[in-house]
Amino acid sequence: MGRSMCLPIIGEPVRMAQGEHMGSPLRGNIMDIRMQIKDLSLWYGQFHALKNINMEIAENRITALIGPSGCGKSTLLRTLNRMNDIIDGVKISGRIFLDNKDIYQENIGLTELRKKIGMVFQHPNPFPLSIYENLTYGLRIHNIGEKSIWDEKIEKCLRDAWLWDDVKDKLHSSALDLSLDQKQKLCIARLIIIEPEVILMDEPCSTLDPIATMKIEELMNTLKKDYTIVIVTHNMQQAARVSDYSGFLLLGELIEFDDTNNIFTAPRDKRTEDYITGRFG
Amino acid sequence: MNREKLIEKTFFLIACSALFLLALITVFIFKEGIGIFLKIGFAKFIFSPDWAPSQKQFGLFSMIMGSVWITIGALIIGVPLSLSVSIFLAEFCPKKIARILKPAIELLAGIPSVVYGFIGVVILAPLIREYLGGPGLSVLAGSMVLAIMILPTVISISLDALHAVPKSYLEGSLALGATRWQSVYMVIIPAARSGIIASVILGMGRAVGETMAVIMVSGNAVRIPHSILEPVRTLTSNIALELGYATGMHREALFGTGMVLFVIIMILNTAAYVFTKRKVRK
């Protein structure tokens, strides 16, 4: 994995006392902070894709990243589980904390980290294996449990992803034969079976029809009881519907980050207002 | 408009004549060879191990076994080697190095087979004679030389298959916390499976069909080998060695050998085609 990263040391790890959100444009207080992004910048070669981002991810809430296409939403999301590491020529500075631990530290276990912070992609990407094998994949790579309890886990995660009734009779047929929204649900099931703590979703509904989108949104609402969710969407209605907090990105900058209600009813920045009222984007 | 039509027609004719030539060759081989099947019978021709043209004994079984042994040997040595190389090139190798290595491997395909044979005779056979025994010119020597010769075929086709696997599978797997190797082993290779199988089958076809290098290094004795250190004759060697002076029934028997080879290669290529066209499925 060719990667070059520069990680300047910016003082001591930040201790997150109540009410102390240095540089954060948040008005209200987030009660339980799960992740914190500090002074994050990212370059693709010479291209400065993320500029000094500061924000917090609240536990058991849905945080949405909105903004026009190409503004850096996916890039920001992928810094949270270090998926940008696999891209050549990416340079990152700043810090990201998960429970006060810097995930960009040298000695962080990358596989452990990605097990804790799972990801759902824009295009559903079940492996070209059977539904069963897709689900046991995470169990196998992380050596979770005995085979005897796998079936139980599989049923549970499929029920949690609202897929059980659709596939219970064909667990051993190919995952590629499922419909698009079933595939996306399978990807969610494949993720929650290894019990991550944070789920990152990159436009998970953009390839789905409105009804399937509704279902995934409902699903997200039930999942937030157990998981911390960050969702990227270019669909503002979706952000307004599902999220608790929203961050508005423009050209690599986090213009505004706040309660979703505030963002959509009383944005502080003119550019946010222009975007949510549909004046551009 | 007229000119367009003319060009179109010309190319059509050229394409047809190429096909026609191919058909002609096929018909010719079958016409020349069919006699031997009629005269001594299909079963005897294929399954008798006795080949003594002067005594009118024409049985291909020794040569068939020779081809089988040498080909299997070449696959046992060559396939793991080739697949390791293509997996390394596709998944682990820095792009810069891959850009140099890949053409270098493809260059291997351009080396005339007589050169491989020559190296086999001069270096490989004496080594085998000295350290393992036997005459040196043997199944083992043939298999080793063929193993090298099938590398470019197997590597480039399996490499294409690995490159064709959508990047999203790797990302999905890494995002679940898999290591690079786990992703390759558990997702990418299974996804490329049909292409990889096709590459092996095509390598097999190359091994079955190779003649010059095999004649030079494998000893050409007409008998069923009992060990990899014994010399063997393959179907292709049989034709090349004897066609120069064969007449009558002998000549027919050699064309019959050609027919057998033709059918084997057709079967292998069809199988490879079916595998490359097959959608990833489970």
Ligand SMILES: Nc1ncnc2c1ncn2[C@@H]1O[C@H](COP(=O)(O)OP(=O)(O)O)[C@@H](O)[C@H]1O
């Ligand atoms: N692998 C990459 N290499 C170079 N530039 C990239 C790469 N990925 C994304 N970019 C650029 O970074 C910017 C942000 O991309 P992205 O995060 O995908 O935006 P979004 O998800 O908001 O549409 C875009 O200008 C895009 O062209």
Ligand SMILES: [Mg+2]
């Ligand atoms: Mg995106």
